[in-house]
Amino acid sequence: MKHVFKQKSPLKQFVSELLSGNTVTLARAITLCESQKTADRKKANDLLQEILPHTGRSLRIGITGSPGVGKSTFIDAFGKSLTSLGKKVSVLAIDPSSAKTKGSILGDRTRMEELSKDPLAFIRPTATGNSLGGVADKTREAILLCEAAGYEIIIVETVGVGQSETTVRGMVDFFLLLQLAGAGDELQGIKKGIMEMADGLVITKADGENEKRARQAQTEFQHALHLFQPSELGWTPKVLTCSALEKKGIDEIWKLIEAFHSFTTKNKSFRKNRDRQNLSWFHESIDSLLKRDIFQSSKYSTKIKSMEKKISSGKIMPSLAADEILKMLLK
Amino acid sequence: MKHVFKQKSPLKQFVSELLSGNTVTLARAITLCESQKTADRKKANDLLQEILPHTGRSLRIGITGSPGVGKSTFIDAFGKSLTSLGKKVSVLAIDPSSAKTKGSILGDRTRMEELSKDPLAFIRPTATGNSLGGVADKTREAILLCEAAGYEIIIVETVGVGQSETTVRGMVDFFLLLQLAGAGDELQGIKKGIMEMADGLVITKADGENEKRARQAQTEFQHALHLFQPSELGWTPKVLTCSALEKKGIDEIWKLIEAFHSFTTKNKSFRKNRDRQNLSWFHESIDSLLKRDIFQSSKYSTKIKSMEKKISSGKIMPSLAADEILKMLLK
Numbered sequence: 001m002k003h004v005f006k007q008k009s010p011l012k013q014f015v016s017e018l019l020s021g022n023t024v025t026l027a028r029a030i031t032l033c034e035s036q037k038t039a040d041r042k043k044a045n046d047l048l049q050e051i052l053p054h055t056g057r058s059l060r061i062g063i064t065g066s067p068g069v070g071k072s073t074f075i076d077a078f079g080k081s082l083t084s085l086g087k088k089v090s091v092l093a094i095d096p097s098s099a100k101t102k103g104s105i106l107g108d109r110t111r112m113e114e115l116s117k118d119p120l121a122f123i124r125p126t127a128t129g130n131s132l133g134g135v136a137d138k139t140r141e142a143i144l145l146c147e148a149a150g151y152e153i154i155i156v157e158t159v160g161v162g163q164s165e166t167t168v169r170g171m172v173d174f175f176l177l178l179q180l181a182g183a184g185d186e187l188q189g190i191k192k193g194i195m196e197m198a199d200g201l202v203i204t205k206a207d208g209e210n211e212k213r214a215r216q217a218q219t220e221f222q223h224a225l226h227l228f229q230p231s232e233l234g235w236t237p238k239v240l241t242c243s244a245l246e247k248k249g250i251d252e253i254w255k256l257i258e259a260f261h262s263f264t265t266k267n268k269s270f271r272k273n274r275d276r277q278n279l280s281w282f283h284e285s286i287d288s289l290l291k292r293d294i295f296q297s298s299k300y301s302t303k304i305k306s307m308e309k310k311i312s313s314g315k316i317m318p319s320l321a322a323d324e325i326l327k328m329l330l331k
Numbered sequence: 332m333k334h335v336f337k338q339k340s341p342l343k344q345f346v347s348e349l350l351s352g353n354t355v356t357l358a359r360a361i362t363l364c365e366s367q368k369t370a371d372r373k374k375a376n377d378l379l380q381e382i383l384p385h386t387g388r389s390l391r392i393g394i395t396g397s398p399g400v401g402k403s404t405f406i407d408a409f410g411k412s413l414t415s416l417g418k419k420v421s422v423l424a425i426d427p428s429s430a431k432t433k434g435s436i437l438g439d440r441t442r443m444e445e446l447s448k449d450p451l452a453f454i455r456p457t458a459t460g461n462s463l464g465g466v467a468d469k470t471r472e473a474i475l476l477c478e479a480a481g482y483e484i485i486i487v488e489t490v491g492v493g494q495s496e497t498t499v500r501g502m503v504d505f506f507l508l509l510q511l512a513g514a515g516d517e518l519q520g521i522k523k524g525i526m527e528m529a530d531g532l533v534i535t536k537a538d539g540e541n542e543k544r545a546r547q548a549q550t551e552f553q554h555a556l557h558l559f560q561p562s563e564l565g566w567t568p569k570v571l572t573c574s575a576l577e578k579k580g581i582d583e584i585w586k587l588i589e590a591f592h593s594f595t596t597k598n599k600s601f602r603k604n605r606d607r608q609n610l611s612w613f614h615e616s617i618d619s620l621l622k623r624d625i626f627q628s629s630k631y632s633t634k635i636k637s638m639e640k641k642i643s644s645g646k647i648m649p650s651l652a653a654d655e656i657l658k659m660l661l662k
Contacts, residue, residue: 048648056645137650144648163494278642278649285653290621293661311609314387317379317475318609319468322616330624 011043015050018149021088023122026149030124033141048141051148056274058147059261062168063157064194065178070204070244074178075157076112077244081251082153083120090122090151091115092142094135094158094168122151134288136167140281143171169197170280173270174257177201181210181217195225199237200256207243214241233269235260294329303328342374346381349480352419354453357480361455364472379472382479387605389478390592393499394488395525396509401535401575405509406488407443408575412582413484414451421453421482422446423473425466425489425499453482465619467498471612474502500528501611504601505588508532512541512548526556530568531587538574545572564600566591625660634659 017025033044065071075091082089091112115121124142143154156172158164169175177198195201201221206214222239231237238256242249264270294300307321348356364375396402406422413420422443446452455473474485487503489495500506508529526532532552537545553570562568569587573580595601625631638652 045648045651045654049651052645052648141650275643279639281649282638282642282652285650286625286656287618287622289653289657290625290660291618293657294617294621297661307613308610311613312606314383317376317383318612319472319616320376320380321613322620323376325617326620326624329621330628 011046011050015047015148018051018145019054021150023149026122026145027124029145030138030142033145034138044141048144051144055144055147058143058152058154059174059257060143060154060156060172061257062165062172062175063155063178064159064165064168064175065204066180067159069178069180071157071159071178072112073244074202074204074242075155076115077247077250078253079112079115079121079155080118081254083115083118085254086120087153088120088122088151089115089118089153089155090124090146091155091157092124092139092146094139094156094164122146122149136171137281137285137288140171165194165197170277173264173273174199174260176253176257178204179217179221180204181206181213195221198225199231199233199235199260200253201225201237201239202249202253203239203241205243205245206241206249207246211241211243217241233264233273234267235263235269294325300325300329342377342381346378346479349382349476350385352481354480357453357476358455360476361469361473364476365469375472379475382475386475386478389474389483389485390505390588391474391485391487391503392588393496393503393506394486394509395490395496395499395506396535397511398490400509400511402488402490402509403443404575405533405535405573406486407446408578408581409584410443410446410452410486411449412585414446414449416585417451418484419451419453419482420446420449420484420486421455421477422486422488423455423470423477425470425487425495453477453480467502468612468616468619471502496525496528501608504595504604505530505591507584507588509535510548510552511535512537512544526552529556530562530564530566530591531584532556532568532570533580533584534570534572536574536576537572537580538577542572542574548572564595564604565598566594566600625656631656631660 014025014029018029029047032040032047035041035044063071063075065074079089079091112123116123139156143156146154154172156168158168175198177194177200179201181203203214203217203221218239218241225237225239240249240252240256242253244250261270264273295304303325307316307324310316311318311321345356345360349360360378363371363378366372366375394402394406396405410420410422443454447454470487474487477485485503487499489499506529508525508531510532512534534545534548534552549570549572556568556570571580571583571587573584575581592601595604626635634656638647638655641647642649642652
């Protein structure tokens with residue numbers, strides 16, 4: 001990353017470019033934050049601390065849905081409807097790798113064709129990392145950088161796999177679940193935990209012969225949502241239908257999100273939710289830093305290796321061996 | 332837990348009762364390990380270290396499947412078929428609470444009616460804990476205690492929610508996925524990450540009109556499984572069908588698991604997999620102990636509180652605040 005901060009007062013210059021909305025600078029800043037190198041990390045921290053006063057002013061929207069629900073097509077249409085209102089929109093993605101193969105299990109996805117050509121839109125492919133936690137940190141930082149660059153709506157999309165939805169829910173203001181009509185009881189069962197997290201649910205592909213089924217599903221899901229406890233925000237989740245193909249129902253979704261925004265601003269839960277999220281970020285960061293520092297220092301790694309040998313030969317319980325490491329660390 | 336270890340040489344007496352297969356002692360031992368009290372934890376560690384040489388001799392089977400797949404009914408029938416062979420079977424469960432409500436999202440489930448009356452079976456309800464990690468530790472300890480008490484087959488069941496399947500996969504030898512026929516493309520998409528972890532897949536409710544669809548699904552899933560990389564064990568996962576209602580196909584599942592056992596014993600991957608799992612347990616325990624010790628000591632909690640204030644007032648980035656805590660800890 002040697003070309004970053006090359007000016008005389010390099011950080012100040014870089015920050016002022018970022019604040020002016022320069023997308024090349026924004027892309028570089030995100031890449032800097034994604035770097036695993038220690039020197040880059042130091043620069044990234046300085047940069048982030050510098051832009052902190054210029055962050056927090058966007059509306060952060062999480063979007064999830066199973067493969068096949070039409071997520072990319074939806075975000076393409078939804079994003080375009082926002083830019084047509086003159087809003088600057090950025091799209092970030094979290095796509096957890098398969099636990100086993102370490103590669104994407106979904107393969108290449110159709111990108112957002114229209115939105116990617118729009119000068120008011122900034123689309124950033126998935127951050128990479130060794131763990132979902134690592135990816136989450138990078139995405140949180142990317143949100144702040146986009147905000148500093150003047151983006152008013154940040155969309156964080158994720159596929160409905162593993163913990164990623166909980167992770168995204170923890171970094172956005174409004175969480176939107178996309179759902180197909182007529183996917184049956186099984187899908188409802190699986191998605192129940194996710195449905196509890198949603199502030200809004202949209203039945204996609206409500207066009208042609210599918211429209212009637214979509215309306216039915218809308219009624220059913222609205223009933224189902226009533227079974228859950230009211231959210232901490234005091235907001236009752238709504239169910240809408242839309243067709244990205246026929247461009248129907250897209251504006252209504254933005255109206256719903258605006259209603260949510262003014263409702264939660266009025267009852268102060270918007271601010272409280274952001275606070276809670278920042279504190280979770282803090283605690284999650286402590287966890288991941290601890291892990292990194294312990295397993296990388298030679299002092300601990302020697303002790304850990306010897307414990308691993310004892311475990312493999314059945315001489316000590318793994319949890320007791322962990323106790324020994326802790327005693328060494330916190331003495 | 333004052334009635335535990337009450338004899339003259341209380342630990343030795345307790346251990347000998349446990350090793351003789353006394354189920355009251357086994358239940359007490361599991362409860363002791365689940366206790367959050369420091370004094371109980373010390374006793375639990377002594378007990379576990381004492382029984383360690385008597386553990387590891389069971390076959391550990393993980394079973395997962397979405398709500399509605401007929402998991403309890405299947406385990407009831409499968410367990411009975413094992414006890415009818417004279418085998419001692421124990422059933423443990425991991426049921427992660429909903430991230431939001433902290434309560435079960437599935438409500439009361441039909442228990443295993445037949446198996447629960449069988450003297451060769453030991454069924455233990457879900458362990459409780461503050462986190463999935465905590466629950467996982469308790470379940471691992473419960474597995475060891477059941478093994479010490481002479482149980483030859485340990486079944487660990489879980490619902491298909493969040494990370495719980497990865498957690499269970501990490502503590503069993505054979506991982507069985509139950510699946511319904513004709514649940515469509517959506518479900519396949521969602522379950523792909525889980526399918527990759529499975530050593531066997533069983534299409535349930537293959538009876539009456541459903542039987543033909545089940546056979547079709549069997550062929551489709553067998554094809555789908557071929558798309559994945561071969562597992563580290565060298566084993567190719569198999570797909571079977573069964574009807575717990577008509578007691579069909581149950582014996583074949585046990586034969587499959589026996590074939591898996593002899594295959595992985597021969598190529599030594601059985602032992603290697605157990606080793607890997609013990610090492611993961613060790614590392615996960617370090618993580619959770621660190622978390623506990625840091626957040627509970629007053630030295631760190633004061634510093635953490637002051638950082639939290641700075642974060643809430645927007646004066647410091649959460650990740651930088653975490654850095655400060657780490658510097659204090661590892662100086």
